[in-house]
Amino acid sequence: MNVLDLSRWQFGITTVYHFLMVPLTIGLSLLVAAMQTAWVRTGDRKYLAMTKFWGKLLLINFAMGVVTGIVQEFQFGMNWSAYSRFVGDVFGAPLAMEGLAAFFVESTFLGLWIFGWDRLSKKAHLACAWAFSLATMLSAYFILAANSWMQHPVGTIISDEGRPQLVSIGEVLTNNTTLAAFPHVIFGAFAVAAAFLVGIACWHLWKRSDEEPVWRASVKLGAWVGIVSFVGLAITGDFQGKLMFQQQPMKMAAAEALCHTEEPAAFSIFAVGDVSRADCESVKSVTVPALLSFLAHNDFSSEVKGVQDLVTEYQAKYGENYPVDERLGELSGQPIDYVPMLPVTYWGFRLMIGFGAISALVGAVALWLVRGGRQAPTGKWFPRLMLLSIATPFLGNSFGWIFTEMGRQPFVVAPNPTGVDGVWMFTASAVSANTVGEVLTSVTVLTLLYGALAVVEGFLLKKYVAGGVAGVMPPVKAPTGDGKDKDSDDKSDDDDDVLAFAY
Amino acid sequence: METFWFCVIALFWLGFLFLEGFDFGVGMLLPVLGKDNTERRVMINTIGPVWDGNEVWLIVAGAATFAAFPLWYASLFSTAFLALLLFLVALIGRGVAFEYRGKVDSERWRKNWDRVIISTSWVASFGIGFVLTTNVHGLPIDEIGDRVGGPFSYLTWQGIVGGLAVSGFSLVHGALFTALKTEGEIRERARALVLKMAPVALLPLVVTLLLVQFEFGGPATWGATVVVLLAAVGSLARLWAGREGQAFALMGVAVVATVIALFGAMYPNVLPSTVDPAFSLTIENASSSSYTLTVMTWVSAFGAPAVLVYQGWTYWVFRKRIGVKNIPPVHVPS
Numbered sequence: 001m002n003v004l005d006l007s008r009w010q011f012g013i014t015t016v017y018h019f020l021m022v023p024l025t026i027g028l029s030l031l032v033a034a035m036q037t038a039w040v041r042t043g044d045r046k047y048l049a050m051t052k053f054w055g056k057l058l059l060i061n062f063a064m065g066v067v068t069g070i071v072q073e074f075q076f077g078m079n080w081s082a083y084s085r086f087v088g089d090v091f092g093a094p095l096a097m098e099g100l101a102a103f104f105v106e107s108t109f110l111g112l113w114i115f116g117w118d119r120l121s122k123k124a125h126l127a128c129a130w131a132f133s134l135a136t137m138l139s140a141y142f143i144l145a146a147n148s149w150m151q152h153p154v155g156t157i158i159s160d161e162g163r164p165q166l167v168s169i170g171e172v173l174t175n176n177t178t179l180a181a182f183p184h185v186i187f188g189a190f191a192v193a194a195a196f197l198v199g200i201a202c203w204h205l206w207k208r209s210d211e212e213p214v215w216r217a218s219v220k221l222g223a224w225v226g227i228v229s230f231v232g233l234a235i236t237g238d239f240q241g242k243l244m245f246q247q248q249p250m251k252m253a254a255a256e257a258l259c260h261t262e263e264p265a266a267f268s269i270f271a272v273g274d275v276s277r278a279d280c281e282s283v284k285s286v287t288v289p290a291l292l293s294f295l296a297h298n299d300f301s302s303e304v305k306g307v308q309d310l311v312t313e314y315q316a317k318y319g320e321n322y323p324v325d326e327r328l329g330e331l332s333g334q335p336i337d338y339v340p341m342l343p344v345t346y347w348g349f350r351l352m353i354g355f356g357a358i359s360a361l362v363g364a365v366a367l368w369l370v371r372g373g374r375q376a377p378t379g380k381w382f383p384r385l386m387l388l389s390i391a392t393p394f395l396g397n398s399f400g401w402i403f404t405e406m407g408r409q410p411f412v413v414a415p416n417p418t419g420v421d422g423v424w425m426f427t428a429s430a431v432s433a434n435t436v437g438e439v440l441t442s443v444t445v446l447t448l449l450y451g452a453l454a455v456v457e458g459f460l461l462k463k464y465v466a467g468g469v470a471g472v473m474p475p476v477k478a479p480t481g482d483g484k485d486k487d488s489d490d491k492s493d494d495d496d497d498v499l500a501f502a503y
Numbered sequence: 504m505e506t507f508w509f510c511v512i513a514l515f516w517l518g519f520l521f522l523e524g525f526d527f528g529v530g531m532l533l534p535v536l537g538k539d540n541t542e543r544r545v546m547i548n549t550i551g552p553v554w555d556g557n558e559v560w561l562i563v564a565g566a567a568t569f570a571a572f573p574l575w576y577a578s579l580f581s582t583a584f585l586a587l588l589l590f591l592v593a594l595i596g597r598g599v600a601f602e603y604r605g606k607v608d609s610e611r612w613r614k615n616w617d618r619v620i621i622s623t624s625w626v627a628s629f630g631i632g633f634v635l636t637t638n639v640h641g642l643p644i645d646e647i648g649d650r651v652g653g654p655f656s657y658l659t660w661q662g663i664v665g666g667l668a669v670s671g672f673s674l675v676h677g678a679l680f681t682a683l684k685t686e687g688e689i690r691e692r693a694r695a696l697v698l699k700m701a702p703v704a705l706l707p708l709v710v711t712l713l714l715v716q717f718e719f720g721g722p723a724t725w726g727a728t729v730v731v732l733l734a735a736v737g738s739l740a741r742l743w744a745g746r747e748g749q750a751f752a753l754m755g756v757a758v759v760a761t762v763i764a765l766f767g768a769m770y771p772n773v774l775p776s777t778v779d780p781a782f783s784l785t786i787e788n789a790s791s792s793s794y795t796l797t798v799m800t801w802v803s804a805f806g807a808p809a810v811l812v813y814q815g816w817t818y819w820v821f822r823k824r825i826g827v828k829n830i831p832p833v834h835v836p837s
Contacts, residue, residue: 045764059602060603060606061600062602063598063599063601063602063603064599066555066598067594067595067598067599070562070591070594070595070711071591071595072557073562073565073566073569074565074580074587074591076569076576076578076580077565077569077576077579077580077581078580078581078584078587078588079581080576081577081581081648081649082577084569084573084576084577084580085573085574085577085648087573088569088570088572088573088574088576088791089573089791089792089795090578090795091569092566092569092570092571092573092576092791092795093570093795093798093799095566095569095570095808096563096566096567096569096570096571096799096802097802098566099559099562099563099566099567100563100566100567100802100806100807100810101802101806103559103562103563104556104559104810104814105561105813107555107556107558107559108556108559108813108814109813109816110555111551111552111553111554111555111556111817112552112817112820114551114552115548115551115552115821116552116820118823119820122565134764159792164795165792165794165795166791166792166795166798169798218827247748271543279596406573430575432581432582432584432649433581433647433649433650433656434584434650434654435653437654438584438585438654441585441588442584442588445588445592446592449592449595449596453595453599456599456603460606460607460689461605463606463835463836464606464836466836467835467836467837468836470836471835471836472836474831474834476513497829498828498829498830498831499548499825499829499831500828500831502544502548502551502605502829502830502831503544503548503551503601503602503604503605
């Protein structure tokens with residue numbers, strides 16, 4: 001293993017792991033804010049219970065999202081210092097904006113929300129929930145702007161030092177790649193939160209837990225959000241795909257294992273045989289004629305370029321061999337492999353779509369099963385399948401990211417076909433000049449730590465899921481009237497007040 | 504413009520050292536000032552609503568360095584690789600520990616997370632003090648900005664003293680904060696502790712400042728160093744007189760002066776090279792283009808004051824002292 005491979009593994013592991021927490025936080029925080037809004041408007045205790053229950057799970061998850069996010073920021077400098085030097089002028093800006101404009105808001109208002117139950121008026125407290133959840137979306141926007149610039153660099157020229165130099169922040173923030181990725185990722189986040197609601201609430205309905213209305217409302221909310229999200233994912237995904245055919249044709253050709261240019265091109269549903277790295281000739285695909293042409297260009301007869309022809313094009317444009325540079329190690333002077341790992345792109349693409357579709361289907365089935373006040377089915381398979389289905393949108397998200405990031409290789413900054421010449425960078429040239437020992441230490445330490453934390457988070461989530469509403473709602477005090485057992489508007493100055501929430 | 508951004512980054516460090524300084528300290532003092540679980544919960548809850556926001560100051564300091572001085576960011580982070588890894592591990596453990604400690608009602612569970620909070624607060628404060636001080640003294644970097652020598656070639660005793668400086672300062676700052684935010688026995692204990700330990704705990708900070716001043720200091724930074732000393736002594740005097748708020752504020756003045764003394768001494772370098780002064784990164788050769796700096800200036804001109812306002816509001820909302828009687832009984836799923 002060399003520093004490059006280890007650094008790539010580390011980035012992959014830490015990113016996929018971080019992105020398990022992020023979509024749940026984004027999706028769930030908005031749904032919790034909506035639940036709390038319903039409570040403030042109606043005073044219905046059911047909505048308060050939902051806010052508290054799902055809010056607690058949100059917090060358990062958010063803690064992990066934050067701490068793993070810091071690693072993401074640090075490793076650009078630690079593991080990819082050559083990258084940071086090269087692109088800092090452009091890439092650093094959206095990252096800093098994320099911190100300054102979004103992340104400060106998130107962490108501050110989350111603190112206010114957690115501890116503010118009896119310190120703030122109901123409305124101010126609700127406003128904190130919204131500030132927090134909207135800031136998570138804003139965070140996502142800035143991070144996607146940074147990522148999209150790596151997929152499709154815009155708004156830059158090459159400076160006198162030979163580095164990309166920002167000339168238009170507006171272009172970077174309104175990059176069409178960002179505008180397409182943002183709704184796709186947000187719908188993905190809602191799909192995750194939706195499956196989380198449906199899976200857990202169905203389990204409680206099956207268990208015939210107390211507070212049935214809470215679970216029933218959660219299933220309904222989750223199922224509808226899940227179905228709408230899938231429709232959103234399909235539409236935005238199609239839009240994104242068309243952009244990608246223009247911006248990174250190699251990635252899409254690899255996603256289809258399309259060897260030779262075809263006119264019209266067929267869409268591969270699944271492949272039999274060896275989707276191997278070097279050659280896609282041996283693949284026998286089950287295809288739908290002309291569909292790929294339509295997906296790429298909205299035209300059933302258009303030409304779609306295949307991997308082999310693209311390789312020739314890329315070699316002509318970006319060179320056949322890596323430069324001779326000792327920093328590139330064993331790759332120095334070697335031929336550049338422009339074909340991303342086919343099994344990863346091909347199956348990553350299909351698994352993303354497949355898992356996304358399953359999660360929407362589960363929502364629809366759940367909705368059907370509990371329609372009109374019906375009880376959840378008895379038997380063992382129902383709760384198990386429902387709990388298992390929570391994983392599907394997570395998997396869909398992960399495969400989506402793996403596909404989009406690995407499909408860009410060997411570039412870390414993919415060239416923009418219509419952009420300024422020279423704004424691109426090979427991943428091999430991006431890595432820090434660290435020792436194998438150092439990077440091996442960091443991969444090992446972070447992987448083990450993440451593994452241990454996953455166990456702890458899983459344990460806590462399980463405990464709080466099983467605990468239901470009773471585990472998160474304070475025991476009802478003296479009978480002060482139904483549905484209004486806790487008056488948050490009462491802000492007396494009594495110093496002996498017990499905190500409504502405390503660690 | 505480069506100078507302005509140098510100051511902005513110093514400001515983020517200031518925010519971090521001032522704010523996270525005391526929440527590091529509260530974590531470190533958990534076993535000393537909190538005699539039982541309820542008292543420990545009082546301490547954790549003094550920082551509960553704010554520690555997360557405090558930490559963002561560091562994250563933004565890092566991101567702002569990336570945007571405004573990418574070469575500084577790249578060289579510092581890749582050179583001090585293992586030190587930063589250790590620091591990251593501590594921050595991860597600490598963040599999770601605060602959130603998870605109270606989620607299970609078991610003595611063993613709480614004891615283990617307490618251990619995590621205590622040790623990671625020490626490691627994190629030491630680690631960031633180490634990185635900051637070695638940055639001021641310089642790192643062994645070549646003309647590209649890559650490290651010369653092995654994974655530990657940047658390890659110096661000045662850096663270790665610097666690590667102790669931030670840990671020691673955090674202890675005092677955290678105890679002052681506890682005295683300011685609690686009532687009853689914890690408050691008394693915290694006051695007594697500061698008066699007893701401050702001279703020892705602040706010693707590494709004084710040594711660090713003097714080392715930096717002897718090496719790089721000018722009249723202004725020597726002045727700032729004197730202010731640190733006066734403010735620290737004044738802080739202890741006010742605490743002696745029973746005025747915790749003034750004591751805490753004066754300690755704040757000491758942090759401001761410390762940041763001025765450290766960053767002022769470094770200026771116009773951002774990262775001196777100990778291999779050859781010609782390889783040093785300066786505000787000129789390490790910075791982004793003026794367009795990027797302009798964009799960032801607009802963003803921070805609106806963003807930073809807003810942050811100060813709403814974070815200030817948070818502290819106002821949770822301004823009350825808390826004590827054992829404010830802590831609710833444990834309520835978690837069985």
